[in-house]
Structure formats: C-alpha cells, structure tokens
Amino acid sequence: MPYKRNIILVAAALLIIVVACLGYITNKEVNDLVRDQFNKQQQLLIRQCAAGIEGFFDEKTFLIWKLGIDVSDKPTEDMPKHFIDFSRQLECFSCMGFINSSGIIATGHPYSQAGVGTNISGTDLSRLFDCAKEKGNVYIITYLPKGRDDIRSTIGMPIYSNNTFKGVIFANIEMTTISEWFLDDVVSKEDGYVYVISESGQCLYDEAHKEMIGKKYIGNFCDNNSSFAYMINEQIEKKDGSCYYFDEYTKEQQIVVYTPVECRNIDWIIGLSVPEEKIEKLVYSVYEKQILFIVVVILGIIIGCGIIVSMFSKWNKELEMEVKIKTVDLRRSNIELETANTKLKQLDRLKSEFISMVSHELRTPLTSIKLSLDVLKILPGSKKDESTRDEMLQIIDRNIDRQNRLIGDLLDISRLETGNLKLNCKAIDLLDVIEESVDSMKKAAEEKGIRIYADMQGDSFPVKADYDRLVQVLVNLINNALKFTREGEISIQAQMMNGHPQITVSDTGIGIPHDELDHIFDKFYQVDMGSRREFGGSGLGLAVCKGIIEQHGGSIRVESEVGKGSKFIILL
Ligand code: ADP
Numbered sequence: 125m126p127y128k129r130n131i132i133l134v135a136a137a138l139l140i141i142v143v144a145c146l147g148y149i150t151n152k153e154v155n156d157l158v159r160d161q162f163n164k165q166q167q168l169l170i171r172q173c174a175a176g177i178e179g180f181f182d183e184k185t186f187l188i189w190k191l192g193i194d195v196s197d198k199p200t201e202d203m204p205k206h207f208i209d210f211s212r213q214l215e216c217f218s219c220m221g222f223i224n225s226s227g228i229i230a231t232g233h234p235y236s237q238a239g240v241g242t243n244i245s246g247t248d249l250s251r252l253f254d255c256a257k258e259k260g261n262v263y264i265i266t267y268l269p270k271g272r273d274d275i276r277s278t279i280g281m282p283i284y285s286n287n288t289f290k291g292v293i294f295a296n297i298e299m300t301t302i303s304e305w306f307l308d309d310v311v312s313k314e315d316g317y318v319y320v321i322s323e324s325g326q327c328l329y330d331e332a333h334k335e336m337i338g339k340k341y342i343g344n345f346c347d348n349n350s351s352f353a354y355m356i357n358e359q360i361e362k363k364d365g366s367c368y369y370f371d372e373y374t375k376e377q378q379i380v381v382y383t384p385v386e387c388r389n390i391d392w393i394i395g396l397s398v399p400e401e402k403i404e405k406l407v408y409s410v411y412e413k414q415i416l417f418i419v420v421v422i423l424g425i426i427i428g429c430g431i432i433v434s435m436f437s438k439w440n441k442e443l444e445m446e447v448k449i450k451t452v453d454l455r456r457s458n459i460e461l462e463t464a465n466t467k468l469k470q471l472d473r474l475k476s477e478f479i480s481m482v483s484h485e486l487r488t489p490l491t492s493i494k495l496s497l498d499v500l501k502i503l504p505g506s507k508k509d510e511s512t513r514d515e516m517l518q519i520i521d522r523n524i525d526r527q528n529r530l531i532g533d534l535l536d537i538s539r540l541e542t543g544n545l546k547l548n549c550k551a552i553d554l555l556d557v558i559e560e561s562v563d564s565m566k567k568a569a570e571e572k573g574i575r576i577y578a579d580m581q582g583d584s585f586p587v588k589a590d591y592d593r594l595v596q597v598l599v600n601l602i603n604n605a606l607k608f609t610r611e612g613e614i615s616i617q618a619q620m621m622n623g624h625p626q627i628t629v630s631d632t633g634i635g636i637p638h639d640e641l642d643h644i645f646d647k648f649y650q651v652d653m654g655s656r657r658e659f660g661g662s663g664l665g666l667a668v669c670k671g672i673i674e675q676h677g678g679s680i681r682v683e684s685e686v687g688k689g690s691k692f693i694i695l696l
Contacts, residue, residue, distance in 0.1 A: 203222050217295045256281065259282075264388055276296055359393050489524065540672075547675060574614060629691070630691045645667060678696040
C-alpha cells in the first residue's frame with residue numbers, strides 16, 4: 125500500500141509540474157502574442173498620425189508655394205487681400221506676412237500679429253528668410269517664439285519678380301492646431317500620451333509633460349545616463365520602432381512606439397507612450413474571457429450530463445416500473461395458469477371418481493335388483509313368505525328409483541350445459557310445491573326416525589315458475605338433508621324476503637366444512653370420498669338444483685357448520 129501511495133504521490137507531483145510548465149509556457153506565449161499585437165496596433169496608430177501630419181504639411185506647403193507664385197507680380201500693398209482670402213479658406217494659419225528683400229516685414233494679416241514693420245534680423249524668421257532665399261523653395265522652421273510657451277511652425281516661400289528676389293512670404297501654423305487635428309485624440313489620458321520631438325531631441329509637443337515643450341528632454345527632464353535619455357537617443361537614431369523605459373515619476377514601466385514625420389525639411393519623431401500595465405490588463409482580460417469560456421463550457425457539460433443522466437434514470441425508472449408491472453402480470457397469469465391447472469387436475473380426479481361412482485351407482489341397484497329377483501325366484505308361494513316377497517319388491521322398486529334419479533340427473537346436467545333445459549313456467553303457489561315435496565319424503569324420513577316439517581310464514585307464496593322443477597329441487601335438497609342427517613329434524617321454511625319468496629331447507633346433520641362451501645354446487649363435487657362411500661350419491665344433485673334455480677332468475681346458497689347442520693336458502 126505505501127508503495128502504491130508513493131507512486132500516486134509522484135505521479136500527482138509530476139502532473140502538477142507538467143501542468144505548471146504548460147501554464148507558464150502558455151502564459152508566456154499569450155503574453156508575447158498580446159504584447160506583439162498591441163505593439164503592432166500602437167505602431168499603426170502612430171503611423172496614421174504621422175501620415176496625417178505629413179499630408180497636412182505637404183498640402184499647406186504646396187498652397188503657400190502656389191500663393192508665392194500668384195503674388196510674385198503683385199505690389200506689396202495688394203498682398204494682404206490675398207492673405208485674407210487664403211486665411212479664410214484655410215483656417216490653419218494663425219498669421220501670414222511678407223518679408224521684403226531688406227528683411228523688413230512689409231505687410232501681413234492679421235496686421236498686429238504679423239509684426240508689420242519689424243526687422244527680422246536676429247529672430248527665428250531671419251533663419252527662415254535665409255534658408256528659403258538660399259534654397260529658392262519652400263522652407264519650414266519649427267521654433268518656440270519668444271515670450272510664448274507653444275511651439276510654432278512657419279512655412280516660408282521666396283518670391284521673385286523678373287528673376288529678382290523680392291522677399292519671402294510666410295505663414296504660421298501653431299502646434300496647438302496640429303495637435304488638435306492629429307494628436308489630442310490618439311489616446312485617452314489614462315491609457316498613455318503622445319509626444320513629438322525634433323531631430324535634435326527638442327520637445328515639440330508632450331501631452332503629459334507640457335512644461336518640457338520647447339526644451340530638450342536630455343538635460344532638462346532626465347540625466348544623460350537615464351533610461352529615458354537612452355530611449356530618446358534611440359528614437360533619434362532609429363526613427364522607427366518600439367522600446368521600453370522606466371518612468372521615474374510615475375514609477376511605471378512604459379512601452380513606447382515611435383515613427384518619423386518627414387516632409388520637406390521637417391524631421392520630427394512622433395511617439396506614443398503607454399504604461400506596460402495596459403498590456404497586462406489586456407492579457408488578464410484575455411484570461412478572463414478564456415476562463416469565462418471554460419466555465420461556460422464546463423457548466424454546459426455538467427448541465428448536459430445532468431440532463432442526460434436524469435433522462436436515463438427516468439427511462440430506467442419507467443423501464444423498472446414496466447418490468448415490475450409485467451412481472452406482476454406474469455405472476456398473475458402464472459397463478460391463473462396454476463389455478464386452471466389445479467382445476468383441470470381436480471376435474472380429472474372428479475372425472476375418474478365420477479366414472480367409478482357411476483359404475484358403482486349403476487351396479488349397486490342392479491345387484492340389489494338381481495339378488496332380490498333371485499330370492500323371489502326361489503321363494504315358495506306360502507303365506508309365510510309374503511312379507512319377504514314384499515320386502516324384495518320394495519328393494520327392487522327403490523333401486524329402480526335410485527337409478528332413475530341418477531339417469532335423470534345426468535340428463536338434466538347435460539341439458540343445463542347445452543341450454544336445452546326448458547322450463548314450463550306458470551303461476552303457482554310455493555306452498556303447494558313444499559307440501560308435495562315434504563309429502564314425498566315423509567315416509568323415508570319416518571323410516572330413518574327423523575322429523576320433517578314445513579314452517580310457512582304466510583298463507584300463500586304465488587310465483588311464476590316450473591312447478592315440477594321446483595319440486596325436483598326441493599326433493600333433492602330434502603333428500604340430501606335426510607342423507608346427511610343421522611338424528612334430529614329437517615325443516616322447510618317459506619317466507620317473503622324484501623318482496624321475494626325465500627325457501628330454506630335446514631337440517632341438523634353432519635354439516636359441511638367451511639372451505640368446501642364454495643365447491644359443493646360444482647358438478648360431481650362431493651365433500652370427501654368417505655362421505656360419498658358412506659352416503660352414496662353422484663355429486664350432481666346440487667349442480668342441477670343451482671342450474672334450475674338460476675334459470676328461474678333466482679339464487680341458491682348454503683350456510684353450514686360442521687356437526688350442527690346445514691341450511692340451503694333459495695331466493696326466487
Ligand atoms: P350427492 O349426490 O353426492 O348428494 P349433491 O350434489 O347433491 O351430490 O351434493 C354434493 C355434496 O354436498 C354431497 O356429496 C355432500 O358431501 C354435500 N351435501 C349436500 N347436501 C348436504 C347436507 N344437507 N348436509 C351435508 N352435506 C351435504
């Protein structure tokens with residue numbers, strides 16, 4: 125066990141290391157990728173900016189060049205009119221003017237700002253004047269005018285009249301105009317800042333360090349050895365690319381992308397500085413989205429699995445239920461089959477018993493008749509033997525009756541089964557039926573020493589029925605009562621029960637066991653072999669009685685207690 129546990133621990137540790145390595149590599153790759161993409165995006169942004177500024181200066185210098193040609197033949201006093209038109213069309217110029225060949229601002233618009241009458245010698249405009257004159261073409265200077273804190277670019281265009289240098293026209297563009305048009309909205313203040321430096325490292329524009337405008341960064345903003353100075357030098361040298369530096373003031377690592385602005389003699393570098401934290405935020409947002417995606421996927425899988433599992437368990441339960449129902453059905457049909465089988469076996473047994481009973485019942489009377497006849501044959505005709513002859517004849521008579529009854533029962537049962545038992549129904553009185561039945565059995569009862577009597581609770585019980593068949597039923601019941609009663613009495617009662625006549629045949633005989641009560645009306649059924657042997661009979665009597673009564677639309681039932689007696693109740 126400890127060995128196994130160690131292996132599991134080592135495997136788990138290895139797994140954690142592998143997962144950690146993979147996590148580290150993935151993190152690095154994602155980081156690099158995001159950083160790379162971010163750099164490219166920033167570079168694109170800053171290049172668009174630079175292209176905008178270049179296009180702006182290209183267009184403006186061309187227009188100034190054209191203006192120079194247009195006004196070259198015009199007298200100086202006509203020039204302001206052109207300047208006004210020009211300024212109106214192009215709102216970017218803060219001021220325009222004309223410096224004559226002697227270096228005096230001869231005219232301009234707006235008049236006050238143009239410094240009309242001023243000698244430019246020693247000013248920045250003199251540099252513009254000299255360069256434009258020397259090159260014979262448009263020239264641009266960028267400088268911080270005296271007493272101001274905002275950089276200005278001035279475009280100068282030399283003009284000639286009949287190949288004679290006439291002077292230089294100039295147009296001022298304030299850096300605020302350029303920044304408004306191209307720089308201010310590149311990036312929001314929280315996300316970073318844009319700056320512009322000249323090729324000499326002078327700050328021309330800086331959103332974050334306005335105090336540096338017009339000054340050189342190195343020496344004013346940072347030491348020569350600082351990472352910022354290193355970055356500025358790298359930008360001046362390479363002009364295009366990206367680099368990092370640590371901002372001493374904000375204490376933040378910054379990423380800088382920079383690109384040149386080159387137009388005519390302009391050689392600026394425009395840079396965009398963004399805190400490195402922004403990339404980290406981007407990386408985290410990528411992770412957040414990935415984690416969100418993974419969580420959603422896992423949740424989806426869990427919910428999906430849950431639904432599938434619950435569906436399966438529901439199907440399973442339904443299936444189990446179905447199997448249970450089917451099993452119960454199977455059990456029930458099995459029990460039914462078993463019952464049917466038992467019934468068949470019982471029927472088979474009854475059939476065998478019936479055959480032996482019928483043969484016995486048929487043979488016994490015949491034997492008695494035969495013996496009685498033999499006695500009669502040898503009996504001399506003397507008076508003394510008269511009583512023996514009578515006795516023999518009675519035996520013959522009784523046995524013929526017995527056989528008659530059996531054959532009658534057999535015929536009746538077969539008629540009942542085939543539906544051929546026809547009733548001859550007419551208006552009769554039950555009292556007559558009972559009276560005749562009791563009368564016919566009286567002698568036999570007396571012989572057995574059993575009292576038989578009718579107990580009528582009414583003067584008449586009129587019914588519509590088959591008189592003979594009802595007598596047959598009652599005789600059968602009384603016969604049974606007599607057969608199964610050793611001592612006591614048999615009573616036949618008649619009474620009205622809920623408007624229906626009811627006949628009850630009660631005896632004080634051996635009674636019928638409780639579990640046999642349901643079967644005694646079945647054909648061929650006898651309570652037990654012993655009783656059958658002792659008492660004789662075919663097991664058909666009650667079945668015939670039931671058939672006849674039911675055909676009358678009535679019912680017959682039995683109440684009995686072993687040793688106390690039985691009660692057969694007929695309701696018509
Ligand atoms: P059986 O010819 O054998 O009498 P029955 O159909 O008339 O045929 O009766 C069926 C069985 O019911 C009898 O064998 C007997 O066991 C039982 N039986 C019928 N009547 C009585 C009774 N009054 N007392 C006790 N047992 C009776």
